[in-house]
Amino acid sequence: MRVDVDRTKCCGSGMCALTEPQVFDQSEQDGTVVLLCPHPLEELWDSVEECVRLCPSQAISLDGSALLTDRMP
Amino acid sequence: MTRTDLKPVRFPTERTCPFSPPPELTELRDEHPVHRLAYPDGAVGWLVTGHAAARAVLSDPRFSARGEHRRAAVGGGTPEPARPGVFIFMDPPEHTRFRKLFTGEFTVRRTRRIEPEVEKITAGRIAAMREMGPPLDLVREFALPIPSLVICELLGVPYEDHEFFQRHSEIMLDHERAMDEAVESYTLMAEFLSELVRRKRGKPQDDLLSRVAASDLTDIEAAGSAMLMLAAGHETTAKMLGLGTYLLLSNPDQLEMLRNRPELINGAVEEMMRYLSIVQFGLVRGATEDVELEGRLIREGEAVTVALSAANRDPGLFPDPDALDLSRDAGRHLGFGYGVHQCVGQQLARVEMRVAFRQLISAFPGLRLDVAPGEIETTRLASMYGVRRLPVSW
Ligand code: HEM
Ligand code: SF4
Numbered sequence: 001m002r003v004d005v006d007r008t009k010c011c012g013s014g015m016c017a018l019t020e021p022q023v024f025d026q027s028e029q030d031g032t033v034v035l036l037c038p039h040p041l042e043e044l045w046d047s048v049e050e051c052v053r054l055c056p057s058q059a060i061s062l063d064g065s066a067l068l069t070d071r072m073p
Numbered sequence: 074m075t076r077t078d079l080k081p082v083r084f085p086t087e088r089t090c091p092f093s094p095p096p097e098l099t100e101l102r103d104e105h106p107v108h109r110l111a112y113p114d115g116a117v118g119w120l121v122t123g124h125a126a127a128r129a130v131l132s133d134p135r136f137s138a139r140g141e142h143r144r145a146a147v148g149g150g151t152p153e154p155a156r157p158g159v160f161i162f163m164d165p166p167e168h169t170r171f172r173k174l175f176t177g178e179f180t181v182r183r184t185r186r187i188e189p190e191v192e193k194i195t196a197g198r199i200a201a202m203r204e205m206g207p208p209l210d211l212v213r214e215f216a217l218p219i220p221s222l223v224i225c226e227l228l229g230v231p232y233e234d235h236e237f238f239q240r241h242s243e244i245m246l247d248h249e250r251a252m253d254e255a256v257e258s259y260t261l262m263a264e265f266l267s268e269l270v271r272r273k274r275g276k277p278q279d280d281l282l283s284r285v286a287a288s289d290l291t292d293i294e295a296a297g298s299a300m301l302m303l304a305a306g307h308e309t310t311a312k313m314l315g316l317g318t319y320l321l322l323s324n325p326d327q328l329e330m331l332r333n334r335p336e337l338i339n340g341a342v343e344e345m346m347r348y349l350s351i352v353q354f355g356l357v358r359g360a361t362e363d364v365e366l367e368g369r370l371i372r373e374g375e376a377v378t379v380a381l382s383a384a385n386r387d388p389g390l391f392p393d394p395d396a397l398d399l400s401r402d403a404g405r406h407l408g409f410g411y412g413v414h415q416c417v418g419q420q421l422a423r424v425e426m427r428v429a430f431r432q433l434i435s436a437f438p439g440l441r442l443d444v445a446p447g448e449i450e451t452t453r454l455a456s457m458y459g460v461r462r463l464p465v466s467w
Contacts, residue, residue: 011413012176014420019404021181028183031176054404056415058132 002063007032009059016051081111084146094382102383107369112144118376122383124390126367131412135364137164142359146378158297175417178281184420191428194222199436207466208443212315220310229280242307266296306418310425312351312459327399341399342426347406348397350382353458381407437467
């Protein structure tokens with residue numbers, strides 16, 4: 001899995017840092033996402049996917065695709 | 074794509090259960106998650122009740138959050154443009170300029186650092202309650218003061234002005250009050266905060282308001298943003314603490330589970346946010362161009378009301394949605410909104426709710442209502458739903 005973040009889209013909600021702090025943090029300056037680990041271990045994949053669903057501004061993408069639309073109800 | 078045959082409905086407000094949205098509202102969601110809505114001012118727009126449609130509207134930049142689109146679904150008032158600094162009523166990039174000044178103050182890490190302070194404030198209220206002895210009004214002694222003290226601490230508002238803030242923040246949001254009263258409260262608050270900003274600029278301290286005063290915002294903008302923090306952060310959290318306690322006391326098995334398994338608190342707070350959805354008349358946006366949404370055509374200029382309470386009971390996302398289950402995964406509730414306006418204070422609100430419920434539950438094992446449940450009055454027509462008073466004993 002490869003994780004990308006787009007800080008220009010990020011609104012600093014903190015949902016990712018709350019849900020998977022091993023992969024996401026937030027800048028002390030403006031609260032935008034800081035990617036700690038672009039290639040997380042497999043055991044973290046589920047929670048990283050949950051972060052993609054939770055992100056209110058679609059700022060996190062996986063393997064080059066912005067949305068898990070097929071998995072989002 | 075149909076323009077539709079749907080007859081506009083009024084936003085349903087008749088609850089049959091104090092903790093659940095009006096049945097008419099959730100029935101509407103099951104039939105037509107996107108429906109025509111008749112606003113009190115005569116305009117016709119849209120009522121969105123499904124979770125997927127709600128998320129689509131709130132994350133789509135074609136739906137503007139600007140004040141002039143924010144037509145109330147219930148109650149009066151004329152939509153107006155944002156006052157300076159009140160960025161909840163702005164769109165990017167104007168919105169971004171303000172929001173980024175605040176997001177750094179509310180990160181997960183920053184709020185974790187505030188947690189000991191929240192513990193201390195909460196312990197102080199518990200001690201005061203013990204001293205007063207039962208019965209007492211939990212709203213007055215616990216739910217209202219905790220968020221007020223926390224936000225004032227954060228902003229750097231002097232303690233002696235806290236009561237002033239509580240009073241005016243409530244008047245401003247109360248639909249049962251006359252409009253001119255609300256306007257007067259707004260003016261008083263704005264004047265006070267402008268003065269405080271000027272003082273912070275002259276003598277900066279280690280608080281949010283001092284940092285905001287040091288940014289490129291004008292005094293009026295800084296005061297407006299500070300006002301927004303207080304108005305958005307005080308009454309909301311207070312309503313969750315009051316109504317949430319009522320909910321727990323009305324569901325003894327769930328309360329017992331939480332008492333026995335305190336580690337459930339984080340998830341329990343999410344479930345309470347989902348279940349109670351205190352922003353009871355939803356969030357309003359305005360279409361800036363024609364948009365198709367789930368087969369309906371929304372025309373440029375039309376208002377869209379997103380009913381968070383109905384979306385949070387969507388069975389497509391939350392199995393058995395009307396059951397309160399503090400151990401379920403309710404993480405994807407929309408109680409804090411969605412999209413670029415999603416609550417900027419949500420991490421702080423989470424910390425406050427976790428700490429307050431945790432301490433309350435462990436301090437008063439015998440906590441109970443001091444009146445019959447039927448006698449508890451809710452704020453039926455205020456945009457923030459909650460209890461006015463919660464008489465308790467232990
Ligand atoms: C349980 C308590 C809370 C609830 C239910 C709540 C709910 C919400 C919701 C639904 C929104 C989105 C509004 C929209 O999209 O139009 C919002 C925005 C906001 N909230 Fe909260 N909130 C809570 C606590 C707080 C706290 C503690 C603070 C600050 C200390 C705060 C400050 C704000 C601000 C400034 C905004 C505007 C954000 C923006 O427009 O970018 N809220 N809140
Ligand atoms: S969840 Fe999305 S918007 Fe929120 S901090 Fe993370 S990347 Fe930014």
